[in-house]
Amino acid sequence: MSGGAKLRVRVDSVTPVNDLIKRFRFVALDGSDLPAFSGGAHTVVEMDDHGTRRLNPYSLMSSPADRSAYEISVRRDDQGRGGSLFMHRHVTPGMEMTLSYPVNLFPLDTRARKHLMIAGGIGITPFLAQIAQLDQFGGRFELHYAARSRVLGAYMDRLTAAHPSQVHCYFDEENQAIDLSRLLATQPIGTHLYVCGPKGMINWVLSSAEAMGWPRLALHHEEFLAPGTGLPFEVQLAASGKTITVGTTQSLLEAMEAAGVDAPYLCRGGACGQCETNVHKCDGKILHRDHWLSPEEHAANAKIMPCVSRFEGKTLVIDR
Amino acid sequence: MSLDFKPGAFDFFRDETFRESFTYRNSNPLRFPFPFDRDDYMYSVNMEPHVPGRKGTAFEHILDVDEHYVAEMIDRAKVLADDPLRCQSLPHMTLAGWDLLELIMEAKARDYPQWFSLTKNGNRWHWVNRPLGIEQSFTFLDESTLPYGPFEYITRQTQGDFSLQDERDNDLWMDAGMITSQADWSLDFDIGMSFMEWHAPVPLAHEKGVFDRALKFLLKLQHGAPVRRFNWTMTVNPLLDTAPETYPKWGPTKTTLTQENLGAKQHLRVELQSLYRLPRSNAIAFDIRCYLCSFEQIVTVPKWARRLHRVVRDLPDELAAYKGFLRNRPAMVEWLSKYDDGAPTSPGWWPDD
Missing domain, CATH: 3.10.20.30 (Beta-grasp domain)
Incomplete structure (x- = not known):
């Protein structure tokens, strides 16, 4: 079967995080543990949107050590094709859904001496799971997380509370920007760089790092494209x-x-x-x-x- | 664990050797995973889903525990005592070792409850391996609670060689292995190599693009959907440990074959290879399970007798040389030809009922 092994789950809770983002918590339909996964993994959520089948990938943000549930965060895209709108409007606690087994296209390089993470907006989600994994097994990291405003900075509170010296937040509305050239110039040898966020941010970070001579194999990024619309x-x-x-x-x-x-x-x-x-x-x-x-x-x-x-x-x- | 566990606690497990006296036998040759589904052979990716198969065969469970289990584990312990470098795990592979330990313990406790049990209380686990007389309480993901690292601990209790491949940079890297029943390759040489590097010596397959396709396929391997394939070679005497490091000990036995002793001494060596994506580490576990069957036992199955003759006779020289039996091929073909009446064979590898 295309798409690999599937998981039958029940929506355990739906939690508004801010004006644009909702968090969904899934548990196995039969109450058993869900498969373990690695930080950076995503799952493909299957939706039956009133007869239209939609399959959207979302990063798993819950701790990989917690097999009792999976959590994802979905940013509503009012101009999109409808997957995020369906999640926001129609997915409610108790609903049964189908997820793919976790797949990781954005794993940590576990040989790294240090993990330097750069997140933009909803791009924070894979880092939440990766940081939980590093908390458990040890591993040096630093997160630089940019959001449009304080209100839209999802999970900033919990991240800064747990890791006050490792998490740095920036707000577009307050004209704050990551000082990328200084950041990239001052990392120890053996650092791996990870970036997840809007396309412009990914390009900016990767091209800056390459221009400064970072090894290509130490640069990692993840960007899911929405399929986009067009003429028939x-x-x-x-x-x-x-x-x-x-x-x-x-x-x-x-x-x-x-x-x-x-x-x-x-x-x-x-x-x-x-x-x-x-x-x-x-x-x-x-x-x-x-x-x-x-x-x-x-x-x-x-x-x-x-x-x-x-x-x-x-x-x-x-x-x- | 030491060398002092003994067969006999269960009548099922044979008391036998894979060295010196070579008392290894298959009680039921029909259980042997005969690898040829047609009368000729060439490399291909030949992957299929690794799902439980026919009852009473090596495919009944995803990890086959057979009558040779205890003897094979004794043999492995001896190999490791002589050469500890047969088991290596680079520092970043510990988590993958835990993934594999979990996979094996859960599968064995589920499929063979009469021999193995696993009890969990959160991360406090209790493991019982009755055939080997092992009982162990430990904390999952805490290395200090096991007598070995997780990878070595569980592979000392599991038939088949294992390697763990880390996935990085769109490639696979052999960064850990427990290799004591190998078909003439060296973990100590290959450790840390990329997929193309460790496959470099294989003839013909590179030109056919087999490894490009195989790597592409494996990079997409998903947790929960393991796959398997066969490989095979020839071994004189039922010797599990045919390593390059010990070639001076076993290589010369290739010169001892005669038409009189060939049926008993010459073994078809089959590797049932299965591949699993591991969940926490995103690494890939590669299980290379070795099965041996003497020619005289294989020819008790008429379809296999005919087919083995034809495959050995028609194999390209490059492959016979790579598999190390070019020199003995004429003798094998002569011996096998007596069991091939030229009749057609049915498709697939199962014996005719």
Whole structure:
């Protein structure tokens, strides 16, 4: 089955964190322990949004040592395709849902002498689990966490209370910014850098670090892309002999699934590479939106990541 | 744990040796995981889900505990006493060791309650291994409460070699291993290597892209969805420990085969390899479980007799050389040909009913 092993869970509680963010707590339907996981892992939440199947990845933020429940935080995106709105409006305690087993595309490098973490907004969630893991097993870390305002700085209170000297907060509204060049210049040898947040922040941090000579293998980031919307387009599926139309707010992967085609996937956010599909014919332009394929592969148009990428043009035939 | 545990507490476990007297036998050859599903062989990724399979076979449970368990653990303890470097774990792999300990203890207690039990009270765990006479209370995730590190502790009680692969930089790194029943490779040489580095000596498969596909596949391996594949080679005498370090001891036995003794001495060596994503460490555990069966026991199954003859006869020279039996291949084919009447074989590896 595509997407790997699944977990049946019940929503234990839904907690508003601020105006934009709600926290969801899941327990196993049969009351047993949930699988252990590693800090930085995510789960894909399956939603039945009034007949539309939505699968969105969310970082696990609870302590990896706690197998009694999983927690995620969801930021409401009023302009999005509807997954976060469904979570905010329709998911209530007692509901039964399906999650994927945890998958980690953003793990700590456990050889690191020090972990330097940089978070922007909702990008804080994987770090919460990673910090809990480091608390348990030991490990030096420092977190720099930027949010729009004090009100929107989710979990800042608990982080600063538990780690007053390791957690540093910044607020856009107060014109505070991370002094990145000083921060990156003053780290001990063997430090690994992790960044999770908006695309602009990730690019800023990674390009600064590379320009300052940080080893590429010491730089880690995670960015889930929402599939994004676009004009409808038609795709021919060579292996299954079907022609499908991808709707405005639908991804190509979702359209294949709706047509009964069992396509592989894991993260559904353009990051993991699992859904990579060969392109047989492309008369038009593939709108590559993943960060799995290389720029050369994007230019060659011989492969597509159906979880996030779209198409404009006359004919697209893919090997699925 | 020492060398002083003895077979006999349970009649099920054979009192046998994998060295000197070589008294190893399979009571029931039909239990042997014969690895050829067709009459020829070439490398492929050949992965399938590692799920419990047919009753009464090596596939019934995810970790097979068979009649050789106690004898194999005695043999492992001897190998480690002679060469402690057969078990190594780099400092950052301790958590992966705990993951593996949990996986093995839970599976054995669930599937073989007559032999193993695990009781948990929070992180206070109590483990009983009756065949080996071991009883241990310890604190999960606290190394100081076990006589060895978690990885060495549990793999001294588990058949099969194990390596632990750390995942970093879109690659896998062999950063821990318990390797005492290996087909001529060295943990001490390979420790710390990347996936392509430790597979570098394998012929033909690189050109076919097998390792690129295998690495890509393994990087996507998910917790809760283990996979397995077969590998195989040939070993003279039922010797578990065919290590490069001890080649002078066992290598020359390849020159002792005759048509008269080949059936008893020549063994097909099968590795049932299973791979698990570990939950807390995000590492991958690789279980390389070795099964040995003498040619004379294999040919008691007519389908396997025909097929083994054809596979050995038609294998490319590069593979026969890499697997270390190019020199003895003509003798093996001559011996096996007596059991191949040329009849067609059915697909798949199971014996015909």
